[in-house]
Amino acid sequence: MATTQPAAVDRPPTIHDIAALCGVAASTVSRALSTPDRVNIRTRQRIEAAAAQLNYIPNSQAKALSSGRTGAVGVLVPDITNPFYFDLIRGTQLQLKAAGYTQLLVDTEESDEVEASTMEQLRKSADGIVVAASRLSDDALLAAAAKMPMVTINRDVPGVPAVLIDTPSATSQALDHLISLGHTRIAYMAGPPTSQSSERRWTALSVAAEERGVEVRRLGPFAPKTQSGAAAADAAVHSGVTACIAFNDLIAIGMLQRLRERGIRVPEDMSIVGCDDIFGADFCNPPLSTMASPIEQAGRVAVSMLLAQLNPLAGGGTRSRSVMPTHLTVRASTGPAPAAAVATPATPATPGLG
Amino acid sequence: MATTQPAAVDRPPTIHDIAALCGVAASTVSRALSTPDRVNIRTRQRIEAAAAQLNYIPNSQAKALSSGRTGAVGVLVPDITNPFYFDLIRGTQLQLKAAGYTQLLVDTEESDEVEASTMEQLRKSADGIVVAASRLSDDALLAAAAKMPMVTINRDVPGVPAVLIDTPSATSQALDHLISLGHTRIAYMAGPPTSQSSERRWTALSVAAEERGVEVRRLGPFAPKTQSGAAAADAAVHSGVTACIAFNDLIAIGMLQRLRERGIRVPEDMSIVGCDDIFGADFCNPPLSTMASPIEQAGRVAVSMLLAQLNPLAGGGTRSRSVMPTHLTVRASTGPAPAAAVATPATPATPGLG
DNA sequence: TCATCAATGACAACCGGTTGCCAAACTTTG
DNA sequence: CAAAGTTTGGCAACCGGTTGTCATTGATGA
Numbered sequence: 001m002a003t004t005q006p007a008a009v010d011r012p013p014t015i016h017d018i019a020a021l022c023g024v025a026a027s028t029v030s031r032a033l034s035t036p037d038r039v040n041i042r043t044r045q046r047i048e049a050a051a052a053q054l055n056y057i058p059n060s061q062a063k064a065l066s067s068g069r070t071g072a073v074g075v076l077v078p079d080i081t082n083p084f085y086f087d088l089i090r091g092t093q094l095q096l097k098a099a100g101y102t103q104l105l106v107d108t109e110e111s112d113e114v115e116a117s118t119m120e121q122l123r124k125s126a127d128g129i130v131v132a133a134s135r136l137s138d139d140a141l142l143a144a145a146a147k148m149p150m151v152t153i154n155r156d157v158p159g160v161p162a163v164l165i166d167t168p169s170a171t172s173q174a175l176d177h178l179i180s181l182g183h184t185r186i187a188y189m190a191g192p193p194t195s196q197s198s199e200r201r202w203t204a205l206s207v208a209a210e211e212r213g214v215e216v217r218r219l220g221p222f223a224p225k226t227q228s229g230a231a232a233a234d235a236a237v238h239s240g241v242t243a244c245i246a247f248n249d250l251i252a253i254g255m256l257q258r259l260r261e262r263g264i265r266v267p268e269d270m271s272i273v274g275c276d277d278i279f280g281a282d283f284c285n286p287p288l289s290t291m292a293s294p295i296e297q298a299g300r301v302a303v304s305m306l307l308a309q310l311n312p313l314a315g316g317g318t319r320s321r322s323v324m325p326t327h328l329t330v331r332a333s334t335g336p337a338p339a340a341a342v343a344t345p346a347t348p349a350t351p352g353l354g
Numbered sequence: 355m356a357t358t359q360p361a362a363v364d365r366p367p368t369i370h371d372i373a374a375l376c377g378v379a380a381s382t383v384s385r386a387l388s389t390p391d392r393v394n395i396r397t398r399q400r401i402e403a404a405a406a407q408l409n410y411i412p413n414s415q416a417k418a419l420s421s422g423r424t425g426a427v428g429v430l431v432p433d434i435t436n437p438f439y440f441d442l443i444r445g446t447q448l449q450l451k452a453a454g455y456t457q458l459l460v461d462t463e464e465s466d467e468v469e470a471s472t473m474e475q476l477r478k479s480a481d482g483i484v485v486a487a488s489r490l491s492d493d494a495l496l497a498a499a500a501k502m503p504m505v506t507i508n509r510d511v512p513g514v515p516a517v518l519i520d521t522p523s524a525t526s527q528a529l530d531h532l533i534s535l536g537h538t539r540i541a542y543m544a545g546p547p548t549s550q551s552s553e554r555r556w557t558a559l560s561v562a563a564e565e566r567g568v569e570v571r572r573l574g575p576f577a578p579k580t581q582s583g584a585a586a587a588d589a590a591v592h593s594g595v596t597a598c599i600a601f602n603d604l605i606a607i608g609m610l611q612r613l614r615e616r617g618i619r620v621p622e623d624m625s626i627v628g629c630d631d632i633f634g635a636d637f638c639n640p641p642l643s644t645m646a647s648p649i650e651q652a653g654r655v656a657v658s659m660l661l662a663q664l665n666p667l668a669g670g671g672t673r674s675r676s677v678m679p680t681h682l683t684v685r686a687s688t689g690p691a692p693a694a695a696v697a698t699p700a701t702p703a704t705p706g707l708g
Numbered sequence: 709t710c711a712t713c714a715a716t717g718a719c720a721a722c723c724g725g726t727t728g729c730c731a732a733a734c735t736t737t738g
Numbered sequence: 739c740a741a742a743g744t745t746t747g748g749c750a751a752c753c754g755g756t757t758g759t760c761a762t763t764g765a766t767g768a
Contacts, residue, residue, distance in 0.1 A: 368723095368724055368725080369724070369725065370724080370725095380724085380725080381725095381726080381727080383725095384724095384725065384726060384727085385726090385727090388725095388726080389726095389727095412724085412725075413723090413724055413725070415723085415724080415725090416723070416724035416725040416726090417724080417725060417726080418725095419723090419724080419725075419726095420724075420725050420726045420727080421725080421726060421727090422726095
């Protein structure tokens with residue numbers, strides 16, 4: 001009675017339990033479950049039945065250790081609480097789950113060091129990673145990509161597969177929109193210095209502005225948080241522009257709040273365009289005109305590209321670059337440029353009363 | 355020359371590499387790194403130096419397989435895109451990282467089946483789980499908690515450690531607030547039928563309403579999405595109430611939008627109270643009065659309780675229940691009850707004119 | 709009917725650590 | 739100086755699978 005039980009009462013069943021139950025070797029069970037063709041169909045059926053009966057679930061740790069593949073993919077985002085990443089995360093999660101992978105989500109806290117150390121750790125526990133809005137240098141990113149399969153989102157480094165969100169072209173659309181409303185002095189409220197997408201957007205914007213003969217000045221940098229919006233709003237007002245294109249909706253919404261506090265009307269006195277169309281952009285006050293893009297789809301595409309890289313079985317050259325379309329969604333935060341505004345709003349008191 | 359290299363060029367170093375470099379057995383290396391006292395200090399230092407030199411990083415998979423502990427904790431939320439969970443997730447992430455654990459975040463898609471199967475899978479790959487707003491039955495939850503360490507958030511099941519957010523008492527505060535503004539006919543816009551916190555809130559609300567002699571009716575259920583707010587708003591208007599307490603801010607914000615569309619002013623014609631104080635509650639139009647609670651702290655506390663359960667080393671009885679305080683934040687979506695409203699809006703005709 | 713070959717399934721090594729057990733070496737005590 | 743006690747570190751089994759190798763089996767062809 002004191003001998004070992006064939007199957008311990010509470011311990012999850014292993015292939016050895018199945019093997020014992022069927023009277024075959026454990027390796028046969030392994031093959032029956034992972035390489036069905038290598039095993040007699042009758043044996044296989046017996047094994048499958050036993051597995052079902054025992055409610056067998058393979059141990060992913062053990063599988064990872066022996067096969068080298070973990071069945072997990074790391075997803076790195078700079079800030080989980082930034083609504084922009086919600087849909088992205090949901091997109092990656094959906095696509096990964098559909099492919100039977102587990103998502104390891106990590107908030108890198110907008111820090112390149114955290115990002116780098118996370119990558120190093122993930123190198124063992126994930127088959128690949130999706131990196132959104134990396135804060136790493138091009139070189140560091142390239143080096144990391146050499147060590148493990150990687151797809152970046154919104155970060156263009158030659159040699160590293162990427163999903164790019166075409167905000168530069170949307171930025172031109174936004175500029176045209178503002179020009180058509182009569183604005184001629186416009187500001188770009190820049191994002192963090194380490195954000196490549198902020199740079200790309202600014203480049204596109206200044207080129208487009210030159211082509212169209214309007215003045216666009218760059219203000220900032222501003223942290224991508226609503227709190228930074230106050231400083232951004234003050235800077236915009238002080239610079240005398242009548243319209244702003246913000247790095248993202250967080251900054252834009254923060255500006256909306258600050259302008260309201262200061263009694264500056266949007267869009268009558270100042271027009272604001274955001275970017276990303278995050279949760280909240282449609283119900284803030286006034287609802288925000290913004291550049292929208294299919295973020296969830298971007299997440300899904302990034303995962304697809306990564307998985308294609310991991311399992312090169314199916315034909316079709318692995319795409320290494322994918323650009324997501326973007327469009328301008330006009331709501332109520334943009335309107336005609338103030339008529340007399342050119343000579344008054346920001347600096348009038350001082351010279352006017354002198 | 356063809357013999358095996360002491361350390362293969364590109365493969366991450368293992369304890370065997372360290373052992374070879376120091377001329378000791380692999381087990382000694384293992385002990386030196388995990389049980390330093392079991393090893394001579396000089397040997398240990400040599401090993402530590404070699405480990406540093408090789409840039410050794412332990413393989414968490416292998417460690418998990420042999421020790422049984424994975425160093426990971428699963429965090430299950432019903433909907434990643436619900437802003438309520440952002441701060442919660444950030445709280446768990448911070449606390450877990452501080453303790454050297456990895457967070458496995460899973461979106462259970464508001465489905466009890468996904469939740470159950472996720473738990474089963476996590477049983478192998480995580481040391482414990484934090485379950486927010488579980489959709490499972492009490493029995494299922496209790497059974498799951500017997501199989502692996504678990505802490506729930508916002509779910510009170512005897513025998514399962516939990517962090518509870520004291521929204522019932524905040525609900526009473528909200529009720530008092532509305533009463534003090536002159537409201538006497540109030541609606542509770544209920545959440546999903548499977549949400550226990552919705553039930554708890556309703557119970558507290560109806561008891562408080564009875565004590566205070568006001569009428570509170572229950573409407574719904576409504577899915578916790580802004581889209582449901584439209585139906586909720588219509589139901590509220592039709593029922594003739596002058597104030598609503600919504601299950602959460604998502605529904606409340608949706609109501610705000612719908613009421614605006616229908617030309618019903620908030621708070622002049624209708625007062626709205628939300629719950630959770632999510633991202634957006636402060637900048638929607640009008641800014642939402644809502645019940646706020648320290649969500650991030652709730653996440654941290656949940657993780658602390660779970661870790662205490664996993665490592666019962668340090669003294670101090672493990673708390674099995676923790677209640678987070680909640681308070682009402684009054685913004686602009688609540689105001690005095692409409693003066694004549696008592697006799698007019700929805701059902702006045704029938705009794706009033708009879 | 710015998711040789712050839714493909715299909716099948718068992719054995720054992722291996723992934724990278726952890727840990728129980730034991731022997732050698734060293735320290736302390738009588 | 740010997741006996742007893744304490745460190746210290748090595749051996750080997752083990753966690754739960756995967757996979758290379760090989761013997762056995764049955765079917766096919768000559």
